[in-house]
Amino acid sequence: xxxxxxxxxxxxxxxxxxxxxxxxxxxxxxxxxxxxxxxxxxxxxxxxxxxxxxxxxxxxxxxxxxxxxxxxxxxxxxxxxxxxxxxxxxxxxxxxxxxxxxxxxxxxxxxxxxxxxxxxxxxxxxxxxxxxxxxxxxxxxxxxxxxxxxxxxxxxxxxxxxxxxxxxxxxxxxxxxxxxxxxxxxxxx
Numbered sequence: 001x002x003x004x005x006x007x008x009x010x011x012x013x014x015x016x017x018x019x020x021x022x023x024x025x026x027x028x029x030x031x032x033x034x035x036x037x038x039x040x041x042x043x044x045x046x047x048x049x050x051x052x053x054x055x056x057x058x059x060x061x062x063x064x065x066x067x068x069x070x071x072x073x074x075x076x077x078x079x080x081x082x083x084x085x086x087x088x089x090x091x092x093x094x095x096x097x098x099x100x101x102x103x104x105x106x107x108x109x110x111x112x113x114x115x116x117x118x119x120x121x122x123x124x125x126x127x128x129x130x131x132x133x134x135x136x137x138x139x140x141x142x143x144x145x146x147x148x149x150x151x152x153x154x155x156x157x158x159x160x161x162x163x164x165x166x167x168x169x170x171x172x173x174x175x176x177x178x179x180x181x182x183x184x185x186x187x188x189x
Contacts, residue, residue: 003080008033008053008098009106012073018066027062029069030054031077031098055079057100064117065103074106 010033018027035048055077057065069075079100086093105112 003082005078005080006098007076007078008051009076010034010051010074012069012071012075013052015071016066016069018062024059025062026059027057027066028054029065029071031075053081054095054097055100055103056097057103060117061100061103065100068112069103069105074109076104076106078102 008031010031012029013032014030016027016029018025030052032050032052034050036045037048038044039046056062077098077100079098079102081096081098083094083096
């Protein structure tokens with residue numbers, strides 16, 4: 001049986017709540033997606049029907065959602081639909097839930113700051129320890145450089161010397177001035 005995959009764009013209408021279970025941790029919240037349509041009679045956009053869905057986010061995704069998403073935030077949620085069924089005093093009941101595989105803030109409606117989660121690195125074989133240390137040092141240096149650049153403001157350029165070109169083409173090896181016909185034809189296989 002194949003799963004029903006869906007993407008929902010809407011607003012978070014309940015604060016995300018995180019619960020630890022015997023199968024891991026889960027964060028739950030509810031999303032409302034309201035249709036917007038143009039009404040010719042009023043010459044403007046009006047709200048149409050709303051679609052509400054309960055969202056569940058398991059394990060690492062749930063932890064990130066509980067730290068990043070709040071009631072009222074515009075979100076985009078992708079996942080699979082499933083229906084839970086049970087018996088109650090009132091008879092047979094069911095509820096449709098969206099098991100999320102990805103949740104993001106809808107950047108059409110605002111801005112966000114992204115911070116990568118720190119993951120525990122698997123133990124590297126002794127021969128790869130130096131290479132791993134170099135990768136970590138490079139990642140740290142890149143993160144620090146990006147943080148420093150962001151502190152200066154998003155509008156600043158990373159290359160600010162207009163008197164010097166960023167790079168120069170070697171006239172002997174450059175094809176910039178060559179005619180299109182002089183370029184070799186790509187091989188077709």
